[in-house]
Amino acid sequence: MxxxxxxxxxxxxxxxxxxxxxxxxxxxxxxxxxxxxxxxxxxxxxxxxxxxxxxxxxxxxxxxxxxxxxxxxxxxxxxxELQPAGGVAGVVTIGLLPSTCDLLAGVLVSNVARDYPAVRLRISMGYTGNLQNWLELGEVDAALLYDPKPSPTMQVQPLLEERLWIVGRPEAGFQADVPVDLKQVAGESMILPNAPHGIRSLVEQACASAGIELSIAAETNAMSVQKGLVVSGLGLTILPSIAIVDDVARGILSAAPLSDANLLRKIVLALPNSRRIPVAVRCVVELLVSQMSDAIKLGKWTTARWLADEPAPPEAKISHLKG
Incomplete structure (x- = not known):
């Protein structure tokens, strides 16, 4: 063989x-x-x-x-790991969440080509459960995840936190400056991701706390289908603002932040604990984290709050990033 x-x-x-x-x-x-x-x-x-x-x-x-x-x-x-004299090189596979791909993928590819031309970048898109599985199997080198359950196979660093939004057709009249309480849409048909998707879990926990029972019209793990069903008038959905900012700007959808305090999603950077982190991976990850921070500072990632500069618990710190 x-x-x-x-x-x-x-x-x-x-x-x-x-x-x-x-x-x-x-x-x-x-x-x-x-x-x-x-x-x-x-x-x-x-x-x-x-x-x-x-x-x-x-x-x-x-x-x-x-x-x-x-x-x-x-x-x-x-x-x-066997770095040539010319500098950083290798194959790096980064896992991105569907809601972050449009904002992050193109810029990351450009930045890697500019700073590390000998690095071949691969981008895999998936939901948290898939990405975490791929990370554990070694199919991706690093991944962005919705706040995952603790696992001895990976180390995580919280990067940002953002509020979830209620999303509907333009005639729903949702406005970015008028928050909506989840109880206000309790009687509406909802289109949500399949359980145990991260957003679905957050919504279910919030409903249980408030004694709300949502009417689920459809479930899908494809974000494009999720938004398409809303555009077709089949119901409302719940997404982070970054996933619908372009659709709202084009007048395809309307959206408003949900006021419920526990409807916040946290995005973390995950790296494996079971293997060495090559130099090329560390370099690409640093570019990705810097790019995400800049997106918030420049107002491209609306309603997100940067967490990476805040003190992290010892188990969440990623020592590999600096060497």
């Missing part, structure tokens, strides 16, 4: 085709087929079956692909 065989396996799994995999790997098709055959002989089982839509992973193949992906990710991290 060697790296070429593992790369062939993952590329076939991603494309569903030996021919397409060969093109991406810059190899002839028989060479890729041979690498797969040798790998299957080595592990003693078939990893693919030819299905209706091309090469489909067998149950054994699905298991093996997970380990192969992690193995190659670890090798990429090892290479990034």
């Amino acid at each position: 060697d790296i070429k065989q593992l790369r062939a396996l993952l590329t076939i799994a991603e494309t569903g085709s030996v021919t397409k995999a060969a093109t991406l790997l810059h190899l002839v098709q028989p060479a890729v087929s041979r690498q797969l055959r040798l790998l299957e002989e080595d592990v003693g089982t078939a990893l693919f079956a030819r299905g209706r839509y091309g090469m489909e992973l067998t149950e054994s193949g699905q298991i093996f692909v997970e380990y192969a992906r992690r193995a190659l990710a670890e090798l990429d991290r090892a290479r990034s």
Whole structure:
């Protein structure tokens, strides 16, 4: 078993085709087929079956692909530790929340290209549960999470806190300077993320404390669908302001901050405890944190309060960031 065989396996799994995999790997098709055959002989089982839509992973193949992906990710991290004389280099994968991607992704890519041209940046988008799982599995190097449950596998640093907003169509008449109490919308149809999404948990806790029962019209873990259903007039939703600032500016939606004291979400930076943090990861993380702080100072991240400069409990401090 060697790296070429593992790369062939993952590329076939991603494309569903030996021919397409060969093109991406810059190899002839028989060479890729041979690498797969040798790998299957080595592990003693078939990893693919030819299905209706091309090469489909067998149950054994699905298991093996997970380990192969992690193995190659670890090798990429090892290479990034061996810094070339030219400066910081390596592959860095950052996990971002859907509500933060539009504001952060483009600027982060530009800043990394400017400051660390030898760093190859990857951005993975997901909700807190997915991102935390990817972080623990080694599929992302650092991630922004909604205030997650404590875990021995990761270290966190609180970065910011922001109020949640009630969101509806323009005719709902919500205004940024007129806060709304959750009780005022208790009788409305609501479109919310599936449990146990972070915002859903906050809303449910606030409703339980206030003795409110919301009417859930639909549940979805796709933020674009969540907003689309509101635009279609199927209900109201609850989101952080950063997720809807452009929609409100274009007149597609109206929104107002919720006045309930416990409807605040906290975003933290999470790094793994189980492995070294390469120099390239530390550098990209520092750019990301600085960028988020600047977004608040410049008024681009409305209603957010910066927390990272406040004293953090010892277990939340990230010593790796400085060395």
